[in-house]
Amino acid sequence: MNDAILTREERVVFALRELYRGYGYQPYRMSKFEEYELYVRNKEFMVGDRVIAFNDTNGKMLALKPDVTLSIIKGGEDKPGEKQKVYYDENVYRVSRSTHRFKEIRQAGLECIGEVDLYDVYEAITLAAKSLCAIGGEYQLTVSHLGLLFGELSRVSDDPAFLSEASACISEKNAHDLKLVCDRFGVKNGDYDSLVRLLSANFAPSDVPAFLSTCPTATDEIGRLSALLAASPYADRIRFDFSLTGDANYYNGFIFKGFLRGIASDVLSGGQYDRMMEKLGRTSRAVGFALYLDLLEALDRPDDGYDVDVLLLYDGTCDPAEVLRQVELLRKTEGSCTAQHAIPEKLRYRKLIDLRKEGTKC
Secondary structure: OOHHHOOHHHHHHHHHHHHHHHOOOEEOOOOOEEEHHHHHHOHHHOOOOOOOEEEOOOOOEEEEOOOOHHHHHHHOOOOOOOEEEEEEEEEEEEEOOOOOOEEEEEEEEEEEEEOOOHHHHHHHHHHHHHHHHHHOOOEEEEEEEHHHHHHHHHHHOOOHHHHHHHHHHHHOOOHHHHHHHHHHOOOOHHHHHHHHHHHOOEEOHHHHHHHHOOOOOOOHHHHHHHHHHHOOOOHHHEEEEOOOOOOOOOOEEEEEEEEEOOOOOOOEEEEEOHHHHHHOOOOOEEEEEEEEHHHHHHHOOOOOOOOEEEEEEOOOOOOHHHHHHHHHHHHHHOOOEEEEOOOOOOOOEEEEEEOOOOOOOO
């Protein structure tokens, strides 16, 4: 196969399949459709609450799949001592964050469900880093822990409204509004100062233990994971940012996001979602991530700005065999060639050859 004709998205998919299989993850295939009721019951776990729904021939309401993880959880079962490790490459259908319209979005990722421990979290974060590396270019993987963030907030105030408003300010790194929220809820200046530290709590893995030693709600697992990541080959691409937040209905424990230079939003998102499993009636723990492949379009534009190297013009008097001979010759000497009767609108070509004007025998 000629890699030059593959898009970046296609090359990445092949690389990810090989990567995930190498760690024992099995391919997971699912239908494009799912029962609409699954999403109605679990709107709080979805990215947006709008779904494309339709009636099946038997009258049952179906939906084009807007989420992969819900389907995987629904299709699995809890088996003591076992872990379900799967990867996927699927299209989902939901409102795009950029266009605010429904879009078919290609998504790849993996899930580990079962008796998940620190190793599985470490493996998932490592595979997230390897996934970003497979795309190419500069990247950064940011890691946080919701237990630490909400532990610090709860230590200051257990008012649900305070937790919601303060966490939003911390996520936005907005110290000014955080101060207003703290004043409104009667938070002491010393406690406000401790929360402000979370806004700037951005460290290399090796620097995390020093911060944890001054944080009352820090847990041992954060220190252990930071030590593992500090010793990994991807340590210089990983940052711990304890202002990073996630949906508390969905995630618990460690969460992480991946970023690529040239793309404004995160292209990878994941973490532990035991809370989601529990709300769906499962007893297993879980960790996983999704990579939004549609966002890679911004990186896949040809560097030379051309759609084709040569545009070959001919008319109805030309011998088809001669036209094909010219195309084959140009493909060998110039790279790529398209034969047309007229110049297509918006076609970007490097060179124009007009057989009609050159007196080519037709």
